[in-house]
Amino acid sequence: MADLCGSCNESVKNKYCIECKECSKWHHTQCEGITEQELKKIENLHLAMKVSNEKYDKLYQKLVTQEAKNQTLQNKVNDLKREVQALELSNNEVEQNSSENNVVIHGIPVIELEENISETVIIIIETLNLNGEAETKKAVRIHRREVGSFTPVKVEFSQYTGKLAFLWAAKENKLSSQMLGFEENERILAVDELTKYNIEL
Numbered sequence: 001m002a003d004l005c006g007s008c009n010e011s012v013k014n015k016y017c018i019e020c021k022e023c024s025k026w027h028h029t030q031c032e033g034i035t036e037q038e039l040k041k042i043e044n045l046h047l048a049m050k051v052s053n054e055k056y057d058k059l060y061q062k063l064v065t066q067e068a069k070n071q072t073l074q075n076k077v078n079d080l081k082r083e084v085q086a087l088e089l090s091n092n093e094v095e096q097n098s099s100e101n102n103v104v105i106h107g108i109p110v111i112e113l114e115e116n117i118s119e120t121v122i123i124i125i126e127t128l129n130l131n132g133e134a135e136t137k138k139a140v141r142i143h144r145r146e147v148g149s150f151t152p153v154k155v156e157f158s159q160y161t162g163k164l165a166f167l168w169a170a171k172e173n174k175l176s177s178q179m180l181g182f183e184e185n186e187r188i189l190a191v192d193e194l195t196k197y198n199i200e201l
Helices: 036-098 117-127 160-172 196-200
Strands: 017-019 026-028 102-106 136-141 153-157 189-192
Touching: 102 160, 117 136, 117 153, 153 160, 160 189
Parallel strands: none
Antiparallel strands: 017 026, 102 153, 102 189, 136 153
16 A cells, blocks of 8 residues: 555555555545545445455356366266277177078968977978078077967078078079968068168168
């Protein structure tokens, strides 16, 4: 604080005074016509602004801290998304390898719930004259079976070459369910088993 009043040029020590923001000098409140009551209002306002600024600073710091936490969480979410994508691709590769020798056959009717679908597949192989060329490991209905429905059948061949021979022969020979002894005359189609990932591609 300067020693002299900017208005009367007398000492400002031990007297009510106020600093001018324009000239950066201190002035007696009496010189500026400011009463003691008005000075108290100014002091209260200054105190209120100081408290408000302190609260603002605290809130701002909390906001900065929260934004940093949010960014950290977002980074973790992005990392997890990348891990999930990598797992999906890996799972698709595993699924592709496990489905390499598989074929899905459409058009075989469900005659009874306790059917032996493997025997029906063997009959199809014999009808296509593929004895010894297309040996199977197993055959199962893919979905829930209902009598009279044409639920697809998944067949796993012992070798990839057997699968290819079966697909080629099924394409060349137009089979129907009647040709296999069923009353229904449904076209029998054999297709390569595809994973969900490859179907979407």
